Amino acid sequence: MTSTPTIEDRLRAVEDKLAIYSLLASHPISADTGEPGFVRAIYTEDFVFDRGAGLAGAQGVSGMVELVGNDGHRAAISGGLAHFGNLPLVELAGDTATATSYIALISPDPEGNERELPNHGTSSGYRIHRVIANRWLLARQDGQWMITSRTVLPMDGSGPALDEVLRPARSYYENRQR
Structure with missing residues (x-):
């Protein structure tokens, strides 16, 4: 039999989720600026x-600083790279947590046809x-909440993203209290 969470437990969970949402919302900004202090x-x-x-990954925070500071990543930033994320599904477990999300990597399309959007200028998309x-x-x-590891896999229909990243998130629904 599980006990009913106290108001303090519930408040801490809300504060933890808000802190994690803010932390994960900062990732695209850190990746799209490549600022070492932000990454650290x-x-x-x-x-x-x-x-x-x-694709090369990274080991340690210094490896991540090197990754977002390398010539290839700097070229992507200069080309208009934007990491566009969604609100993650967060599973809390005391002082650890797991989050599952999507990120779309978006860049300007210099080969696209220029179009005007009223009151928003012209763009090739x-x-x-x-x-x-x-x-x-x-x-x-x-x-402070910190990111200890991140696994990313392409949503390309090949299966690993579903099996290794998305399907494990089902435990959130299996474990949540009603």
Whole structure:
């Protein structure tokens, strides 16, 4: 038999989820600016970034700083790279948490036809380069939520994103109290 959470427990869960939402909302800004201080503020020293087969990941916060500071990433930033995320599904477990989300990688489309949007100017549009499923692991350290690892896999219909990132999120529904 499970006990009813106290108001303090419920308030802490709300505060934790808001802190995690803010933390994960900062990731696109850190990736799209490549600012080392920003990156260091959100990842743990032993952070692990797994981007699946074919793309380099990162080990440790210093590895992540190097990744977003390398020439290729800087070229993507200069080309208008935008990481566009959604509100994550967050599962709390004391001082750790798991979050599941999507991020679309968007960039200007210089080959697109120019179009005008009333009151918003003219643009050749944007293209979605790819959409990825994210599995974030987080931990509270010194009172702050930090990202300890992140796995990203493309939403390309091949299966790994569903099996390794999205389907494990079903535990949220299996474990939540009604």
